[in-house]
Amino acid sequence: RKEVEQDPGPFNVPEGATVAFNCTYSNSASQSFFWYRQDCRKEPKLLMSVYSSGNEDGRFTAQLNRASQYISLLIRDSKLSDSATYLCVVKKGGSYIPTFGRGTSLIVHP
Amino acid sequence: DTGVSQDPRHKITKRGQNVTFRCDPISEHNRLYWYRQTLGQGPEFLTYFQNEAQLEKSRLLSDRFSAERPKGSFSTLEIQRTEQGDSAMYLCASSFPGQGNTEAFFGQGTRLTVV
Numbered sequence: 623r624k625e626v627e628q629d630p631g632p633f634n635v636p637e638g639a640t641v642a643f644n645c646t647y648s649n650s651a652s653q654s655f656f657w658y659r660q661d662c663r664k665e666p667k668l669l670m671s672v673y674s675s676g677n678e679d680g681r682f683t684a685q686l687n688r689a690s691q692y693i694s695l696l697i698r699d700s701k702l703s704d705s706a707t708y709l710c711v712v713k714k715g716g717s718y719i720p721t722f723g724r725g726t727s728l729i730v731h732p
Numbered sequence: 733d734t735g736v737s738q739d740p741r742h743k744i745t746k747r748g749q750n751v752t753f754r755c756d757p758i759s760e761h762n763r764l765y766w767y768r769q770t771l772g773q774g775p776e777f778l779t780y781f782q783n784e785a786q787l788e789k790s791r792l793l794s795d796r797f798s799a800e801r802p803k804g805s806f807s808t809l810e811i812q813r814t815e816q817g818d819s820a821m822y823l824c825a826s827s828f829p830g831q832g833n834t835e836a837f838f839g840q841g842t843r844l845t846v847v
Contacts, residue, residue, distance in 0.1 A: 626774075628774075630772065656835070664840070665823060665838035665839060665840050665841055666775065666823075666838050667838070668835045668836075668837075671835070709774050709775075718763055718782070718827070719765070719777055719780055719788060720765070720777075720825075720836050721777065722767075722774035722775045722776070722777075723774050724772070724773050724774040725773075725774050
């Protein structure tokens with residue numbers, strides 16, 4: 623079983639839609655969680671960190687469920703510019719190595 | 733530009749040749765990572781440095797791969813006797829020392845094509 627699993631998609635949604643992605647992780651010792659965004663043929667960039675209490679940044683909401691070992695990303699009022707691959711990232715406690723999922727592709731269409 | 737810098741951006745090489753890539757991290761970052769990414773996959777961890785010490789290596793890093801960070805600043809990744817399966821994007825990232833949620837910043841990558 624992979625350490626970090628994501629549905630690769632693609633998720634094809636119209637502008638204005640709300641879309642949610644989940645990511646599951648296998649190691650219960652995982653301590654730090656992030657969502658990164660990667661545009662086509664570009665490097666990954668941090669979208670947001672995921673805190674135990676959940677956090678929101680504008681149209682983006684991230685949540686952590688430790689009991690079920692998953693994190694989620696909710697995007698409200700999708701924009702064309704949200705089209706990208708969203709990478710789930712997990713770090714084990716005591717480790718400095720970010721482990722990436724394969725990414726979920728989002729396509730927002732007019 | 734004060735971000736992570738990688739050189740070259742693109743490299744085409746013949747099978748069997750050796751290649752070397754360079755990464756210059758953000759100057760105050762003491763942690764440096766190399767990843768490899770192929771189409772449709774997320775970045776796969778290769779190796780990690782803290783200052784000049786190589787603290788972790790993935791099993792993906794065969795004996796044809798070697799990485800150095802001699803003065804704790806820039807790093808090089810060398811691939812000897814390249815194979816077609818080595819074709820990928822090689823990404824370098826760096827992060828600031830600290831506990832918990834410290835962000836890794838990525839360079840734009842070196843795209844390797846082995847023909």
